[in-house]
Amino acid sequence: MQSSAPQDQRNRKRVVLVDDHALVRAGVKSEIGDAVDVVGEADDVEGAIDVICATVPDVVLLDVHLPGGNGPAVIAGVRAAEVQTTFLALSVSDAAEDVIAVIRAGARGYVTKAIASSELIDAITRVAAGDAVFSPRLAGFVLDAFAGSLPTDQVDPELDLLTNREQEVMRLLARGYAYKEVAKRLSISIKTVETHASSVLRKLQLSNRHQLSRWAADRRLI
Amino acid sequence: MQSSAPQDQRNRKRVVLVDDHALVRAGVKSEIGDAVDVVGEADDVEGAIDVICATVPDVVLLDVHLPGGNGPAVIAGVRAAEVQTTFLALSVSDAAEDVIAVIRAGARGYVTKAIASSELIDAITRVAAGDAVFSPRLAGFVLDAFAGSLPTDQVDPELDLLTNREQEVMRLLARGYAYKEVAKRLSISIKTVETHASSVLRKLQLSNRHQLSRWAADRRLI
DNA sequence: GGTGGCTTCAGGGTCAACCCCGATCGCCAC
DNA sequence: GTGGCGATCGGGGTTGACCCTGAAGCCACC
Known part of the structure; x- marks a missing residue:
């Protein structure tokens, strides 16, 4: 150019x-x-x-x-x-x-x-x-x-329920990464990702990653 | 300066x-x-x-x-x-x-x-x-x-690729409804939903419903 | 009457998502 | 040192997402 x-x-x-x-x-x-x-x-x-x-x-x-x-x-x-x-x-x-x-x-x-x-x-x-x-x-x-232009929400008490590792996994999942991708990015096994994902969904009382995406988006975590 | x-x-x-x-x-x-x-x-x-x-x-x-x-x-x-x-x-x-x-x-x-x-x-x-x-x-x-708005987007030519029924299915899928839910809402079988979903993803050159959600959200279709 | 597009559905399959159970290891508190 | 917790894995399972092939009925158009 x-x-x-x-x-x-x-x-x-x-x-x-x-x-x-x-x-x-x-x-x-x-x-x-x-x-x-x-x-x-x-x-x-x-x-x-x-x-x-x-x-x-x-x-x-x-x-x-x-x-x-x-x-x-x-x-x-x-x-x-x-x-x-x-x-x-x-x-x-x-x-x-x-x-x-x-x-x-x-x-x-x-x-x-x-x-x-x-x-x-x-x-x-x-x-x-x-x-x-x-x-x-x-x-x-x-x-x-x-x-x-958006509600200046404070930090969620719900987010504190998650451990650091769970929060990392949560963010990647909410962005749409597959378990395999998350595993690769964090250099851990798929099984570990599954474990964390399961904990995240249980702690946040969500039933699948779609709800997780919306949950995270609502809180501007992604 | x-x-x-x-x-x-x-x-x-x-x-x-x-x-x-x-x-x-x-x-x-x-x-x-x-x-x-x-x-x-x-x-x-x-x-x-x-x-x-x-x-x-x-x-x-x-x-x-x-x-x-x-x-x-x-x-x-x-x-x-x-x-x-x-x-x-x-x-x-x-x-x-x-x-x-x-x-x-x-x-x-x-x-x-x-x-x-x-x-x-x-x-x-x-x-x-x-x-x-x-x-x-x-x-x-x-x-x-x-x-x-998005840079350089006109009113999507891509959306015109979809038939009316495909657009209906697309909207519901993008909102996170499971195939079963979409089928119930549209009073058709899951197999038909699958067919439409497959056509939508193929026509829009997307690989899964997460990308579809983002695609639709970007265009304010949901 | 044939052709083609839209919509509907089925059988068959692969892979991902998510669940249950269990386990090991390290760290830290009591 | 025992127990709890976090992080890491595994086996084995069910369900959902997605694909391919095939096919039927309807309707418009030529």
């Missing part, structure tokens, strides 16, 4: 700009137009979905606040049309709720308009390549939301 | 190392010891929780796979003790499930052991400052999990 020159004519990223202010679009275009191909522009939700579906760009630079809806609405509309592209949110806002909403909708990055043009070009290139791009503080918002 | 001097005595970060291999701990310590204070070490879950709660470091460098549990178990234990610190996962694994599990538990970053020592020091400084630190590909895993 030759990744040397992203400005290379053959590798130039095709970009659509979505922002309700023509001046902003013009500004962004002049800043990044040398490095990428701006193949479309839109200033509202409907127009954005149309132009994105028509052009199928590599990256959509998406303002979060739009007339007639917002950034997530655009992403949802494009997803519904089964068009594959990558969204990079570009906003004046750095509020946690805006960041989270647009990332939850499926954007792969979020940068504010205070970004330097060289950094923006870099960000476009990176999201097009599958990376996630955030300014540092914003990434923290997403992780907080992600970690907090 | 590091301009200032994080080696400043007054601002040196206090770090705890958690890894079951003493050699790895020694190596990491020698690499970063000039820039940070390693105030504690541990090689298993219990020991990690103890030493973290005792020292309350700025950052915990946490191996994901540990005897007697795993990274998330350590984070959960420290959280349960209401000790405030920041976790940076440091692992040989770059598997999506490991990354997601430890981030979901509350880690603020994830780097692999292939990282250069200068980058590791930078990562420690950044997570201590509240930033999130990832190698690019790993950040994508987290966003995928957060958005609840």
Whole structure:
């Protein structure tokens, strides 16, 4: 893979700009137009979905606040049309709720308009390549939301019923490994795995490994 | 991009190392010891929780796979003790499930052991400052999990391979129902369930119902 | 009327999962 | 040193998961 020159004519990223202010679009275009191909522009939700579906760009630079809806609405509309592209949110806002909403909708990055043009070009290139791009503080918002999106359960008293070895076996079993695989990974015999597995199921009052998988998944042990 | 001097005595970060291999701990310590204070070490879950709660470091460098549990178990234990610190996962694994599990538990970053020592020091400084630190590909895993989508999935062409009846059977199997249960629910014989199950696995190129469960769960079919 | 796909079922088999019983060994506490 | 517990194995068993082959009835389509 030759990744040397992203400005290379053959590798130039095709970009659509979505922002309700023509001046902003013009500004962004002049800043990044040398490095990428701006193949479309839109200033509202409907127009954005149309132009994105028509052009199928590599990256959509998406303002979060739009007339007639917002950034997530655009992403949802494009997803519904089964068009594959990558969204990079570009906003004046750095509020946690805006960041989270647009990332939850499926954007792969979020940068504010205070970004330097060289950094923006870099960000476009990176999201097009599958990376996630955030300014540092914003990434923290997403992780907080992600970690907090689930009940912060404490450590199970049930888990303490299992010995260390039983816990190791339990984890592997819950991940779907066959007894033989578990035995190989732990360098013990299948019979020992069977013994531990039996103890695990009995102690946790489960009847088979399917229930064990769900039990472990519920507790985020796998 | 590091301009200032994080080696400043007054601002040196206090770090705890958690890894079951003493050699790895020694190596990491020698690499970063000039820039940070390693105030504690541990090689298993219990020991990690103890030493973290005792020292309350700025950052915990946490191996994901540990005897007697795993990274998330350590984070959960420290959280349960209401000790405030920041976790940076440091692992040989770059598997999506490991990354997601430890981030979901509350880690603020994830780097692999292939990282250069200068980058590791930078990562420690950044997570201590509240930033999130990832190698690019790993950040994508987290966003995928957060958005609840998978990279580059359209609405499955694979699902269309299955007939209506096969889809019904598939859903029940993926939920963990035994053949006998599926047969009862659909009012058909076990043999018919077996036939459908076999077709489903063959068409989806899966080898057993555990993979089927994960396949279906990934696509939110169950 | 033939062809083919979907659904239904059967007989036969292999292997994994899970159970029961038993056993040895090492460690640690009383 | 005796007893408990954890970890390690074995024999032998039942049940479930999964495969292959074969076949029947139904229905749509040509």
